[in-house]
Amino acid sequence: MVSKMNKIKRMARGAVVFVALAAMEVIVRAIIRKRRPRITYGPMHERDRIRFDYLxxxxxxxxxxxxxxxxxxxxxxxxLCGILRDHNLLEDSPHLSVEQQLAKFLHTIGHNLRNRVISAIFCRSYGTTSIYFRKALHAIGELRNDYIRPPSLETPKKIAGNH
Known part of the structure; x- marks a missing residue:
């Protein structure tokens, strides 16, 4: 009976030591992570300038x-950009203004282009282009009640009188 109790106590001490070592490892890794230099990205103003020049x-x-x-x-x-801003449908992001978002959207639908083509023209990733296309599409769609008048169901008199 005593040997069983000693065995359980030793196992409990081993578990406590294991948990303490695991906690220490987590703390040490956190300290090392804090000491690691942060990844800094190159200046984006060159790419922004290229996009601005294209526009x-x-x-x-x-x-x-x-x-x-x-x-x-x-x-x-x-x-239209002013209207979209006033209605809070589109807003400037750090590297993409409302004018650029709308220009990309209108260029895409005006020439039936794919997002990959627009991505290459505006030097953006496909994901970014797709996100901003959907935002602009949603914003234009939200204006439908204010600026798009449904067609009249009545026949104009000029047409109705013409047999």
């Missing part, structure tokens, strides 16, 4: 270019 040269330079690329005039796009 300036290919889209915002003139109304003709803007209409060819986005199927809208510049004034209409900036007005």
């Amino acid at each position: 300036n040269q290919k889209i915002w330079q003139s109304d003709v270019l803007c209409k060819n690329m986005l199927r809208f005039e510049r004034a209409a796009i900036f007005c």
